[in-house]
């Protein structure tokens with residue numbers, strides 16, 4: 162597949178974000194799907210490929226009356242949607258389908274008909290991790306960070322700075338959940354969730370959804386929306402058990418996915434105008450900047466000490482406010498993709514002037530998976 | 541409310557039997573001599589099925605951890621550390637650190653630890669780790 166061969170022509174989030182007790186998890190998928198169809202001026206009958214996590218694409222297709230010729234139900238956690246975009250682009254290029262609808266919806270806060278994810282006692286995670294008290298992301302995703310801080314010469318204040326910068330972006334975004342500016346002191350003195358993480362260093366728990374529609378670049382010209390082209394992509398997995406991650410200071414999945422995204426798109430780091438790095442917790446942008454090659458190991462802390470990713474900085478990152486301040490339903494990858502599309506359409510709340518290339522990097526399942534997409538508004 | 545306990549499978553039964561008998565059983569590959577964990581009947585480094593089970597030393601160092609501050613009545617008095625240790629033989633495993641204050645000051649990365657077996661019921665004994673200089 163060549164860079165720019167496939168484009169995003171429909172993109173939308175759920176009508177509301179944050180607290181949506183009137184919709185189930187499936188209902189959030191469908192609300193986002195209807196908004197994306199309206200955005201692209203398509204009817205369900207125009208869609209011939211569907212993607213989403215687990216059993217959701219089957220439900221979405223049947224509820225909307227879509228007859229799929231292609232399905233992807235990849236579920237590797239929060240970056241599943243990056244993988245759906247990558248797989249859908251390949252499927253469209255291969256001629257398996259023409260218009261793909263990717264949906265996400267999660268009742269993270271209201272818990273209306275939510276999907277359940279619990280380690281079975283006979284699974285390897287159930288035998289060798291759960292007995293010691295792991296049960297939610299904040300007890301697993303977080304475990305590598307003390308090793309990272311020690312080996313990389315970073316501090317808890319560096320984690321706090323990530324949260325502070327994300328809030329600066331959220332303050333510019335009317336749809337963000339947390340918009341009040343904060344400080345390193347305030348973040349450091351907030352209640353501990355899992356040492357070394359205080360509450361503002363951990364993602365929100367909210368309700369919401371999002372949907373994307375992809376088609377060929379050739380057909381994209383006939384849509385009412387400004388096409389956002391897929392230049393390149395990558396994906397990988399490591400082990401679903403965090404204790405088996407080979408090096409707690411760097412993610413192998415990040416490195417492989419990022420390298421593939423740069424190679425397939427043919428871009429360099431200097432070409433990236435806008436960056437999204439999935440921030441379920443404050444350490445993830447630090448790992449992401451290093452493992453994607455934006456700096457050498459140990460240097461990511463300087464991006465935050467020098468406010469380089471903040472509004473007005475040289476590398477605008479997580480411009481919606483991120484999982485820490487914008488929203489986080491559980492699988493945040495869809496919202497990062499939506500922000501990349503908005504930035505390249507020129508419709509973001511905190512718009513990066515003249516953004517042409519956006520790199521969107523997701524993480525899944527406690528560092529166990531990664532997906533990376535390079536978008537451009539120029540084919 | 542008891543803690544979530546493991547259900548052994550045929551691939552892991554020897555490990556849990558070992559814990560019950562007071563031995564930390566690892567596996568290693570005969571051809572390439574590398575140790576590995578969690579259990580499986582083949583080598584993750586070279587895919588050989590010629591592997592053996594052997595008792596590890598029980599010595600380890602503290603690789604990383606978090607201290608959970610959210611309520612977990614099944615685990616006991618919180619806050620409590622959830623840790624990953626590096627065994628002297630190479631592999632890492634998740635565990636809890638006992639006989640040690642659950643504070644950043646007491647839990648120092650790379651500190652030496654040794655295994656302590658803690659029976660949970662008639663079948664399952666969990667391997668915890670304690671500082672080597674703990675009382």
Ligand SMILES: [Zn+2]
Pocket residue numbers: 569570571572573574583584585586587588
């Ligand atoms: Zn071997």
